Every structure is written in C-alpha cells, then in structure tokens.
Amino acid sequence: MRTRLQKWSLAMGAAAVMALPLTSWAQLTTGDIESRIGMESHIGNLTGHAKAAAADYRRYCVGCHGVMGDGNGENFPWLDPKPRNFQLGIYKCRSTPSGTLPTDEDLFDTIARGLDRSNMPQWSTFTKQQRADLVAWVKHFSPRYATEKPGAPIQIPPEPEVTAERIKAGREVFGRVQCWKCHGVTGMADGPSASTLTDDQSRPILAFNFTEGARPKCGETDRDIYRIFMTGLDGTPMPSFADNIKPDEAWDLVFYLRALMSQHSKEKDMAKQLGLKPVDPNAPPGQ
Amino acid sequence: MLVRRMFRARVKSNFALSLLTGSLALILVILSASPSANALPAFARKYGLRCSACHESWPMLNYFGQKFKDNGYQLMNDRDAPIWQNPSYWPVTFRITPIWHRVSTGKVQVDVYSGGTVTGSAVQRITSSGFDLSGLDFHTGGTLEKNFSFYLLPSSDPTGAFHFESVFARLDNVLGSPWLNVKLGKFELDNLLSEKRILTLTGNGGIYQIYHFIPQGDGNIFGQMGDNQLGLEIMGHSYDDRTRYSAALLSSNDGTTQLPYGNAYTGFFTFSQAFDTGRAGVQRVGGYAMVGQAPTTWLTQTGPSGSTVIPGAGIGNKSFSREGFFGQFYFGQHIDLQVVTQHGQDSAWFGQGYGDFIDGIAPNNNTTGNTLPVGAQAPSWNGVLFEPHYVYSPQLIFIGRYETIRMSQQANGALSAAPSPSNLGNISTYTIGYRYNPFMTSRAGFAWHNEYNWLHQDGTSPTGTNLNTSELLLGFDFDF
Numbered sequence: 001m002r003t004r005l006q007k008w009s010l011a012m013g014a015a016a017v018m019a020l021p022l023t024s025w026a027q028l029t030t031g032d033i034e035s036r037i038g039m040e041s042h043i044g045n046l047t048g049h050a051k052a053a054a055a056d057y058r059r060y061c062v063g064c065h066g067v068m069g070d071g072n073g074e075n076f077p078w079l080d081p082k083p084r085n086f087q088l089g090i091y092k093c094r095s096t097p098s099g100t101l102p103t104d105e106d107l108f109d110t111i112a113r114g115l116d117r118s119n120m121p122q123w124s125t126f127t128k129q130q131r132a133d134l135v136a137w138v139k140h141f142s143p144r145y146a147t148e149k150p151g152a153p154i155q156i157p158p159e160p161e162v163t164a165e166r167i168k169a170g171r172e173v174f175g176r177v178q179c180w181k182c183h184g185v186t187g188m189a190d191g192p193s194a195s196t197l198t199d200d201q202s203r204p205i206l207a208f209n210f211t212e213g214a215r216p217k218c219g220e221t222d223r224d225i226y227r228i229f230m231t232g233l234d235g236t237p238m239p240s241f242a243d244n245i246k247p248d249e250a251w252d253l254v255f256y257l258r259a260l261m262s263q264h265s266k267e268k269d270m271a272k273q274l275g276l277k278p279v280d281p282n283a284p285p286g287q
Numbered sequence: 288m289l290v291r292r293m294f295r296a297r298v299k300s301n302f303a304l305s306l307l308t309g310s311l312a313l314i315l316v317i318l319s320a321s322p323s324a325n326a327l328p329a330f331a332r333k334y335g336l337r338c339s340a341c342h343e344s345w346p347m348l349n350y351f352g353q354k355f356k357d358n359g360y361q362l363m364n365d366r367d368a369p370i371w372q373n374p375s376y377w378p379v380t381f382r383i384t385p386i387w388h389r390v391s392t393g394k395v396q397v398d399v400y401s402g403g404t405v406t407g408s409a410v411q412r413i414t415s416s417g418f419d420l421s422g423l424d425f426h427t428g429g430t431l432e433k434n435f436s437f438y439l440l441p442s443s444d445p446t447g448a449f450h451f452e453s454v455f456a457r458l459d460n461v462l463g464s465p466w467l468n469v470k471l472g473k474f475e476l477d478n479l480l481s482e483k484r485i486l487t488l489t490g491n492g493g494i495y496q497i498y499h500f501i502p503q504g505d506g507n508i509f510g511q512m513g514d515n516q517l518g519l520e521i522m523g524h525s526y527d528d529r530t531r532y533s534a535a536l537l538s539s540n541d542g543t544t545q546l547p548y549g550n551a552y553t554g555f556f557t558f559s560q561a562f563d564t565g566r567a568g569v570q571r572v573g574g575y576a577m578v579g580q581a582p583t584t585w586l587t588q589t590g591p592s593g594s595t596v597i598p599g600a601g602i603g604n605k606s607f608s609r610e611g612f613f614g615q616f617y618f619g620q621h622i623d624l625q626v627v628t629q630h631g632q633d634s635a636w637f638g639q640g641y642g643d644f645i646d647g648i649a650p651n652n653n654t655t656g657n658t659l660p661v662g663a664q665a666p667s668w669n670g671v672l673f674e675p676h677y678v679y680s681p682q683l684i685f686i687g688r689y690e691t692i693r694m695s696q697q698a699n700g701a702l703s704a705a706p707s708p709s710n711l712g713n714i715s716t717y718t719i720g721y722r723y724n725p726f727m728t729s730r731a732g733f734a735w736h737n738e739y740n741w742l743h744q745d746g747t748s749p750t751g752t753n754l755n756t757s758e759l760l761l762g763f764d765f766d767f
Contacts, residue, residue, distance in 0.1 A: 075335035124527035
C-alpha cells in the first residue's frame, strides 16, 4: 500500500512538474507585451515602473481591462461604455493634440479622477507612486509607446473674465462649429446626429448631455472643458476643434457651455439675464 | 533487525519526502494556474468590479472598499442611482458556511454519578467535533437614489431563528460635501478593523476579544464595540478618504430593539488619518473612544410568579468607557499589520455585577437600594490586538492574530474579604488560518477556509485555575 501511495505521489509530483510549462504556455502569447515590462512613467519627481504595478493591476483592474490590457476582461459583456483597450494606445482624456499619445500626467490624472458615467471609479486611494507605476503598466500594453513619444500639451491661455458679450460670442461659436448636431441646441444631447454616433470600434456612443448635472468625463474645471474640445476625445466622434476655434473664442465657448449646464454658475445667471435663446440651426450665419 | 528498521525508516522518509514534494508541486500548479480573484456579489454585480477591488480578502475591506462604503456604497461616478441599473438587478447576497470543526474546552465541571445518582462533581476536558453550519446572512444594500443609501441584514443563527443584525438608511454627501453623512438605524460602529468583516470564523477567533471584553463578574454588556448598535451616526471624510471622522449617539441597549433597558445613551467617536508612503502603500493611524452610561438596576413588579423586572425601567445609570488607538500598516502589496489597543473602565457598580438583566450575567443583583461593598472599585483593563496578513494574491491570504487583555484593576481587588487575583479574567488568544478562493469573478464568492484558535483565560475554570480552549475549523465559505 505504501509503495502504491509512494508511486502515486511521485506520479503526482511528476505530473505537476510537467504541467508547469502548460500553465505558462498561455503567457507565451504575451511575449510582445512582456518585452515592454521595463516601461517607465515620469510624473514630476516620480518614476513609475510597470513591473511594480502588476499586483495592483491584477487586484483592481483586470476584471474590466483584461489580462492583456485589451479591455476584454470578464466584465466586458456587461459594461457600457466598454473598458479601454490599452493595446491601441488611444485615449479620450489628453492634454495633447488629437491623434497623439497622452502624457504620463494625463494618464496619472485619469486614474485618480475616474471617468464619470462609466464603471471606471476614482482610484484616489492609491499612493502617487502606485499610480505612477500603474501609468507605466498601462503604457506597456501598447506598442505605440515603443515607437512614439507623447504629443506636446496644448497651450491654454489664461482664463479671461466672464462677460455677457463673451457668453453671447460663445453661443455663436456653438452654432458655427455645429456643436448642436450632436449635443442639441439646448445641450441635451438630442441633436440630429446624436442617435447615429459610434466610437472608433463601431459601438454606439452617447454625446455629453450638459443639462443632466453630470460632470464632463475629462475634468470639470473651465480649463478641462477648454482642453476637451481643443484636443478632442480620441476614439470617439468628438473631434478636436483646434483648427476651427481660436484660443480666445474657445474661452467664449467654455462660458456658453457653462451656461447650458444644469449646475449653478455665474455664466448661467448671466445668460438668464440676457434672455439668451438656444442657437437656431436654420438661422443665417451671425444670428 | 536493525537493518530492517533502518530500511523501514528510509522507506518512510522517502515516502514522506515524495508525498511532500508531490503535494507542494500540486499546490504550486494550483496557485500558478488559478484565474485571478473575486468580490462581494451584490455590489460586484452592480459595478462589475471583482471582490478584490474592494476587499483585501473578502469580506475584509481594503482602502478602496472603505472609501466606497464611506461614500454610501457609491463609486461616485454618476452611475450609482438604481435608475441606471438593469431592472433585473437585485442587490442581495446570501452567505452561509458549512464547516467541520473540533472544539476542545479544558476543565469543564461535570457531574459524577454513583449508582445512578449524582454524588459530586469533577473537572474534565470536553472535546466535540463534527459537521456544522454557520448562520445565514441575507445582505441587501446599496442606493435608493444618488446619495441615499441603505443596508438591511436579516441574519439567522444556525437553527434558522432570524433577527435584524443591521438596518439603516443613510444620507450621503449632505450639502454636497463628503464631510457630512448621516446614518440612522442599527449599524456596526465605525471600527476600521471591522469585526463584521472579520476573516476568521471560529467561536473565539471569529470575534475580536477586545471588542467584547467584560471583566469577571461584571454586569455591563453595553460597552461591546463589536456588536451592532442602534443610534444615529454622523461621519465625514476627505474626497480621497485619507482623513475621516465619525461620531455616533447610541442607545445603551447593545443593539436590542424595543427599548428593554431604559433611558441611557452612549457616544462613540473615531478619527483617523492616512499617509501616503510610496510603494509601501497608504498607512492609517487613528483613535476611538466609547463613553456611555447604562442602567444598573430596574424597577420591578411583583406578580403571581414573583418579582420581575419592568422592561424599559432601568435606573441608576452608571458610566463606562473604552478608548484606544488603531493602526493599519502596509508593507508593500503582500504584508500588512492591523493593530488595535484598548483601555477600558467600568463603574464599580458594574464591577459588582449590576447591569444587564437580559443576558442574565448577574440577575440577582438587579435590585434597587443596594450599596456597594466596602473596597469595591471600578474595574479597568488594557488590551492589544495584532493581526498580520500575508496576501499571496487576492485569492489566497494567510491570517494570524494575537490578542491579549490584562486587568489593571479588579472590581474586588481591594476587598478585605476574598479579593480577586489581579490576573483574574486575563485573556490571551492566538489565531492562525488561511482563506483560498479558487476562482474570482464579479458574480459570486467561494473560499476554502482553514483556521485554528487557541484561547487562554486566567482563573476562570470551575476550580479557579486557568482555562484553555481550542478550536480547529475547516469550511466552505460562500456567498452569492
């Protein structure tokens, strides 16, 4: 009996040792990603290392973003919007021009801020070092980071004083660049194109509704809003308007968008005093 | 003969070695092949997050989970209100644990028979073992609307008798600020090392002893920080939860409904601050204080069956307090240490056994008009709890705990007649165990649980000597 048990346990041991390569076989397909495990991030004085974030990624992120960082985690079927595919290296929230990679700071901020109206929470519980490590980890999934550098952050001029004229001018910009086509004339995301919008993977996507009290995805300060429409949200139908809107006009548009939002603001009060009407898509230019 | 013995010994040694090697290799394969980790299903299903996002190991919260709880079970991503959920979503989780356990208690007083009649008593160890069940928890909680949250936990004992373990509604982020949240109902006190989320399950190891300590002969059941209490809590925290406070006003009734005791209240206060320490993680230190009064005697009513206590007619309120520090220290992603200290003190009246009538700790003392014996003094004690964890992965955690409580002043320590020994009731207890989750998804939780607890208490055996109790437990802890 002992001999039989002894043989059994030896066989189990041998089987286990033979099975080890099989368990690691699946990881062979990740060779390309593994080759970038030395990826770093640089945020201020912090240097993040991809390797150091592996455990945090597994604990907090893998259920949605997946082991391969392709956004195909176990929750993929149930989530809307879908988790980001890090392999593509395409990000909505950037300080850099459309089509370029975001800076490390952009990713660092996104992790802490989360993405409203999605399942991405605010991971402000991490230490800054953990976040910097996670930025490096996120970057290591994409081959773009091996060959491209992040874009240069756009320049944002100082915010001017809000005036009634600026809000009126912002309304004119809103009409001229046809924000209303998706966001609707009152900002309720009910423009004529709203129902047809899809992201770059042909998945339906909603325009931002300014009137429901939600926070803009990529930050809620005036500078954040300025940045959103001047850099665009890559991977979505929201383009960059950097070529269509001058910097000073961009601030006008920020003030008008504030007036559309349901949250209380001085822009909203001023627009109310002005009796500002929604843009008329059929009106001649300038009216 | 000697050769044969040596051969046998070598065969045994080889057999043991190969069995050990095989077992270790098998464990290695299991660990390396395991899919990644799992979460508390009601919220995990709602948000699509794995258990590991909120739990260091389910059910113990990690920092992110604590923040989620402090926000009123909200991620604060504008998708918290139930209007955003699929109508078929039902925020319910069941939890029950089938177990096998072996409990051994030394020095139990037993009757001695002679000729079919009891002729005396003796002291002996009693050991029992077998298959068993935990009670059933029926958790439901979440948001009623953005910033309106709730929790309801009907809970049964192993026989199926239900009670409301927790019921509360909470106004979150009042005035748009995380610094003001108001909770009303029956709830767990704001203990960051939560007993309701304890990782251990044995009778003595499944609670934190310093959350429930009562000196020998003491009648005060009201200062049990580990029990859910009825009251109103105001708490607040910074956006990232680094700084947090809470203040609760509680009825001094140990969570019992229908006002059985009278008019007395207890306050419970906590404050903590967390610090960013790079890759080591976020460290937190804080303090707590529980200060209250509770009745020591009751008005009585004499009827056909004699004198009985009138519920709700407690009088002679006396004071008690528990205060201490706690720390949550992380040393990277795998090791952490939880620490809680306590200094406790009860009124001399409680020390003489006045107090609770429901639990019957000292029912004969529930009469008014008595006076304290000369030399009676307020019992006080000090305790500390260390709980280290080794988190191999979100699916496998090793747990250790050491608790000790030492009396610093006995209620009867100054009595001229039969003063209590200074160490009477001192407790030391050790717990070790592990929990292994073979899978981890955002839909259900399952843990293979194995634990051993040993508890030593000074002078509490029937013969006045020390008492040792141990328990070994294995079980399947699951929730859905």
